[in-house]
Amino acid sequence: METLLQDLRYSFRVLRKSPSFAAIAVLTLALGIGANSTIFSWINSTLLNPIPGVRHTSDFVVMTEGGTARSPIPFSYLDYMDLRNRTRSFSGLIAYDINPMNLTGTGKPERVWGTLASANYFDVLGIHPILGRGFLPVEDQKPGGAPVVVISYRLWQIRFGGDPSVIGRTLRIDQHPFTIIGVAPAVFQGTQTGMRTELWVPLMMQQQIVSGTDRLPLRSETWLMLLGQLAPGVTRGQAQAEMDLLMNQIVEQFPDSHLGNNAVTLYPLWRAPFSANTYMYVLLPVLMAIAGVVLLLACANVANLMLVRSVSRRREIAIRLSIGASRWRLVRQLLIESVVLSSAGGILAMFITAWTTGMLGQFIPPTNIPIALDFQVDRAVFFVTFAISILSGVIFGILPALRASDMAPVTVLKEDAGSAAGGLHRARLSSALVVTQISLSLFLLVSAGLFIRSFRQAQRFNAGFNPDHVLLASYSLFPAGYTEARGLEFHRQLLAKLETLPGVQSVALASWVPLGYVSDSLPASPEGYVPQPHESMEIAEATVGPNYLRTMQIPLIAGREFTVNDTGTSQPVAIVNQKFADRYWPHQEPLGKRIYAYGVWFTVVGIAHNSNYYSLSEVPQPFLYLPIFQDYYSTTIIHARVLGDPLAYTTAVEKAIHTLDADLPVYDESTLKLRVQVASTGQRIAGTFVGAFGLLALILAAVGIYGVIAYTTRQRSHEIGIRMALGAQQSDVFRLVLGQGLRMILAGLAIGLALSFVLTRFLRNILFGVGATDALTFVGVAMLLCVVALLACYIPARRAMRVDPMVALRYE
Amino acid sequence: MIKLRDVEKVYESGAGKTWVLRRINLDIADGDFITIMGPSGAGKSTLMGIIGMLDGAWKGEYHLLENAVHKLDNRRRVELHKKYIGFVFQQYHLLDNLTVAENLDLPLSYRDIKKAEREGMVADILDRFQIVGKKALFPNQLSGGQQQLVAVARAVIGKPKLILADEPTGSLHSSQGKMIMDLLKKLNQDGTTIIQVTHNDAWAAYGNRIIQLADGWIVDGASKAGAV
Numbered sequence A: 001m002e003t004l005l006q007d008l009r010y011s012f013r014v015l016r017k018s019p020s021f022a023a024i025a026v027l028t029l030a031l032g033i034g035a036n037s038t039i040f041s042w043i044n045s046t047l048l049n050p051i052p053g054v055r056h057t058s059d060f061v062v063m064t065e066g067g068t069a070r071s072p073i074p075f076s077y078l079d080y081m082d083l084r085n086r087t088r089s090f091s092g093l094i095a096y097d098i099n100p101m102n103l104t105g106t107g108k109p110e111r112v113w114g115t116l117a118s119a120n121y122f123d124v125l126g127i128h129p130i131l132g133r134g135f136l137p138v139e140d141q142k143p144g145g146a147p148v149v150v151i152s153y154r155l156w157q158i159r160f161g162g163d164p165s166v167i168g169r170t171l172r173i174d175q176h177p178f179t180i181i182g183v184a185p186a187v188f189q190g191t192q193t194g195m196r197t198e199l200w201v202p203l204m205m206q207q208q209i210v211s212g213t214d215r216l217p218l219r220s221e222t223w224l225m226l227l228g229q230l231a232p233g234v235t236r237g238q239a240q241a242e243m244d245l246l247m248n249q250i251v252e253q254f255p256d257s258h259l260g261n262n263a264v265t266l267y268p269l270w271r272a273p274f275s276a277n278t279y280m281y282v283l284l285p286v287l288m289a290i291a292g293v294v295l296l297l298a299c300a301n302v303a304n305l306m307l308v309r310s311v312s313r314r315r316e317i318a319i320r321l322s323i324g325a326s327r328w329r330l331v332r333q334l335l336i337e338s339v340v341l342s343s344a345g346g347i348l349a350m351f352i353t354a355w356t357t358g359m360l361g362q363f364i365p366p367t368n369i370p371i372a373l374d375f376q377v378d379r380a381v382f383f384v385t386f387a388i389s390i391l392s393g394v395i396f397g398i399l400p401a402l403r404a405s406d407m408a409p410v411t412v413l414k415e416d417a418g419s420a421a422g423g424l425h426r427a428r429l430s431s432a433l434v435v436t437q438i439s440l441s442l443f444l445l446v447s448a449g450l451f452i453r454s455f456r457q458a459q460r461f462n463a464g465f466n467p468d469h470v471l472l473a474s475y476s477l478f479p480a481g482y483t484e485a486r487g488l489e490f491h492r493q494l495l496a497k498l499e500t501l502p503g504v505q506s507v508a509l510a511s512w513v514p515l516g517y518v519s520d521s522l523p524a525s526p527e528g529y530v531p532q533p534h535e536s537m538e539i540a541e542a543t544v545g546p547n548y549l550r551t552m553q554i555p556l557i558a559g560r561e562f563t564v565n566d567t568g569t570s571q572p573v574a575i576v577n578q579k580f581a582d583r584y585w586p587h588q589e590p591l592g593k594r595i596y597a598y599g600v601w602f603t604v605v606g607i608a609h610n611s612n613y614y615s616l617s618e619v620p621q622p623f624l625y626l627p628i629f630q631d632y633y634s635t636t637i638i639h640a641r642v643l644g645d646p647l648a649y650t651t652a653v654e655k656a657i658h659t660l661d662a663d664l665p666v667y668d669e670s671t672l673k674l675r676v677q678v679a680s681t682g683q684r685i686a687g688t689f690v691g692a693f694g695l696l697a698l699i700l701a702a703v704g705i706y707g708v709i710a711y712t713t714r715q716r717s718h719e720i721g722i723r724m725a726l727g728a729q730q731s732d733v734f735r736l737v738l739g740q741g742l743r744m745i746l747a748g749l750a751i752g753l754a755l756s757f758v759l760t761r762f763l764r765n766i767l768f769g770v771g772a773t774d775a776l777t778f779v780g781v782a783m784l785l786c787v788v789a790l791l792a793c794y795i796p797a798r799r800a801m802r803v804d805p806m807v808a809l810r811y812e
Numbered sequence B: 001m002i003k004l005r006d007v008e009k010v011y012e013s014g015a016g017k018t019w020v021l022r023r024i025n026l027d028i029a030d031g032d033f034i035t036i037m038g039p040s041g042a043g044k045s046t047l048m049g050i051i052g053m054l055d056g057a058w059k060g061e062y063h064l065l066e067n068a069v070h071k072l073d074n075r076r077r078v079e080l081h082k083k084y085i086g087f088v089f090q091q092y093h094l095l096d097n098l099t100v101a102e103n104l105d106l107p108l109s110y111r112d113i114k115k116a117e118r119e120g121m122v123a124d125i126l127d128r129f130q131i132v133g134k135k136a137l138f139p140n141q142l143s144g145g146q147q148q149l150v151a152v153a154r155a156v157i158g159k160p161k162l163i164l165a166d167e168p169t170g171s172l173h174s175s176q177g178k179m180i181m182d183l184l185k186k187l188n189q190d191g192t193t194i195i196q197v198t199h200n201d202a203w204a205a206y207g208n209r210i211i212q213l214a215d216g217w218i219v220d221g222a223s224k225a226g227a228v
């Protein structure tokens, strides 16, 4: 222990003596470690801690019924109750539904997102309100009979100023009075990773919160997400088997309300659907792996610096060996030095991370959902950073330490100061390290190139509509107390007003925005089509108003758009996309055909061109448009195609709304362009961060090859002098040095290309519009790296040309 | 063959100018075997470097055969060097990581000679110096005398008209030294002009003329008149 302290003290002294080496090494390591701790902090706040405030989330699973991870389908209330009553795999099974809710009464009207939850919600999660209580079992029993609400800490602070007497007060939610019974802890924001909800209301109050029919008794109405805690000792696989069994029983019992695919899927929280983790679990592990490569590269760089430095310490090491230090003791001493360096790098990395961890949040574009990803540098991040630091200290320290201590002290001590022989081994190891650096940087640059190209492709991608010059703004009529009849009248009058605004070319209402996080679908039966066994007839759907296709600039292939005359009293109509028609009515005239859904026959009046609905990479899928004046939506999004900057029209649109209803909140004002950026968020994040990693890699590679060539050239100046004495021209010397560099570069490029060829396939899931082995990227990036590396060799090669043979050959 | 007129060499350091060679006037004829002597630091190696065109920074006139060296740029000088001059050093200056054969090939590699021809020339010289058995060895596997033998062979392989030997026996035992000196003598008899630096009177006697250098000045033997 004492010797360890002594070694440590000595390390500090040694490093203080070469401050520029120490500074470069620490900075290089800090960047490498910082890249890793940053990405880890993101993983920590999403995949590892999917529900802030809930400690042990590994035994929680999220369930869907049918659908896919991309557009999963939730459960009906009755199915949920059956599963909950029959299951033995779960110690608790929560059902919940997230909705926007309007707060009125005391304070200004406000629209927040809230959760309708089964009464066991807080108990199963193990969340204890910091004030008041959670729900009681009795609040799960009588529809409409539990007007109570637990509010978030944030809402408590903002709306009630943190008043402790808030318990028992009344909060008007969607025009209904609710009694505040509790305040949730500050960290808790709901169970959807990345989404913040401010209110929790018992499921029994669903009819007060969401317009329309009472959904509790309807088995075909799927609206509840299920979150279960596995009973002790039960695995996810066992629970899955039980759920399959129970669901089969339910489907057999109620076949009519379970058309299509009803397979229950259990997801661990780190890749739960409906949450930010759906995206993060694809993206972050890839970023983490790439950051790991960055760190390896940084380690190779520092290892090379250490090697170069160890030359000047040969005498010191030889003396230590000759007075009886064991090799292990020397290796330890040298390793302690490198761990001191890497720890310093780690500390700096923590500061970097504290700053970079918030960056990811800035990449997530605004949507209609309250995204709240709280990235923090907590204890886990700290420990992981610390561990990474120590590990990298050992990684980059071990080779130079072993090499430096591997010598016969006698020969070294006898050696002339100028002898070049000692450097040879080291030069070979250095060269190997440079080849490694170049190949790793090539891989990083290829990845960066692929992601940057993906991002550009994603931005340039034609999704089948024109996202430019469209203003979006939302309003919600049900929470403002509108009936369906009054609401329809409001929609109609507003449209008429908006159409006359100067600069507005076309306006439409719609229930959704494509390429966002949310989507609707409905079970539908196209006339005359016989589904395959187990074919899902859940068809993606959006409810839109007149002029929607025109406003979006989605071409109308045949028929007509909806008009204001497509109302509840006229014939039910629908527009389908080309794919719908081709899939269900091949070689038939789709216009005039009918679709059965919601117990109604809709007649097809228009065929729209295919466009992208959920993601940029989707294959065309059947899509159904229903008219908003027939299929009433109280919450709608205004789409206004305008001349010039859409956001400049915000006030005009708000004014138009407020002349009709002065108190109606207008929210989520944005542009279509911004909203559809959601679809390329992954590419944007990957492009930015991997791009930065690539740039870092390029610099590290250039510094690395420069350092080694400069060092070996200095080592070789004697040799160069001899060559000159034998008739070498300066250009021969230049070529000699550049050739040495070029050999390393080419070896590095070859290995790097092979490595990239093998590894980039793992990026495929995040790439868009560009192949994982895109030749243009591979060749372009290899050329870029080659040029930069050659430039790095150019400087020492120029210097070698100016070696004075008289000086180089003179040594006594 | 060589004509030096008022050749001067100055090192400028922060403190001021150091004169290393002063007004050197020297004529060397084809076939001469010149010995340069003088105390350490007198400027002998510097003079060799200038004659051998390893050093470009000096003043004065230098004629090598029909070439006015002082008017040539570095490139041309190296060309002249390659054509006419071979170097032998006290420290042998073989490259440690090349074999004997590769060391011998080195000067040829800087001349426009085809690979096959070069191999032939290396084989010839190995033969001539009777070191065929050593061709695959590395310098550190040879004795000092053997290393210097290789170094002389390397100086000779390009068929130079002039050999510059800066204390070639300085690191050798006397028997090995004699072998090297006999070798130089023989080369001289075959027509090669030789300039050697030595502190040893016995080795100096191998030459036909001695030039004494002190503090950068030629103090004796500048002209032919001073020859034996």
Ligand SMILES: Nc1ncnc2c1ncn2[C@@H]1O[C@H](COP(=O)(O)OP(=O)(O)O)[C@@H](O)[C@H]1O
Pocket: A807, B011, B018, B020, B038, B039, B040, B041, B042, B043, B044, B045, B046, B047
């Ligand atoms: N690069 C240099 N800078 C300054 N002085 C030098 C340099 N090289 C040699 N000298 C000086 O030039 C003088 C002549 O050196 P040199 O020709 O090697 O002498 P010799 O070979 O006769 O022993 C010496 O005094 C030496 O210190």
Ligand SMILES: [Mg+2]
Pocket: B044, B045, B046
């Ligand atoms: Mg000398």
